[in-house]
Amino acid sequence: MDQAFQYIKDNGGIDTEDSYPYEDDDNKCRFKPEGVGATVTGFTNIKSKDESALQEAVANIGPISVAIDSSHNSFQLYKEGGVYFVVFILAGNVQSF
Numbered sequence: 001m002d003q004a005f006q007y008i009k010d011n012g013g014i015d016t017e018d019s020y021p022y023e024d025d026d027n028k029c030r031f032k033p034e035g036v037g038a039t040v041t042g043f044t045n046i047k048s049k050d051e052s053a054l055q056e057a058v059a060n061i062g063p064i065s066v067a068i069d070s071s072h073n074s075f076q077l078y079k080e081g082g083v084y085f086v087v088f089i090l091a092g093n094v095q096s097f
Contacts, residue, residue: 001067002043009040 008014012033019035044061046053058064070076074086 005043013039
């Protein structure tokens with residue numbers, strides 16, 4: 001995600017969906033500054049699995065973007081609804097995610 005945020009920051013913003021609709025072709029960039037819907041002035045990473053760091057970032061930094069590791073089979077096949085929760089046992093240590 002850092003590369004995406006850096007691109008938006010360096011580019012001076014990112015277009016709205018209305019001004020730059022998705023196309024399934026790899027064409028030349030058609031970015032137009034007048035179509036900017038959002039900008040990025042900075043970004044930072046917080047420690048993974050640290051709820052206190054997340055709370056502090058929400059309170060003091062601003063909007064939060066979250067990445068999810070969706071490579072696990074249990075996540076890809078999840079269809080229960082609600083909160084995804086899984087327990088892994090690695091080398092005898094139980095880890096909950």
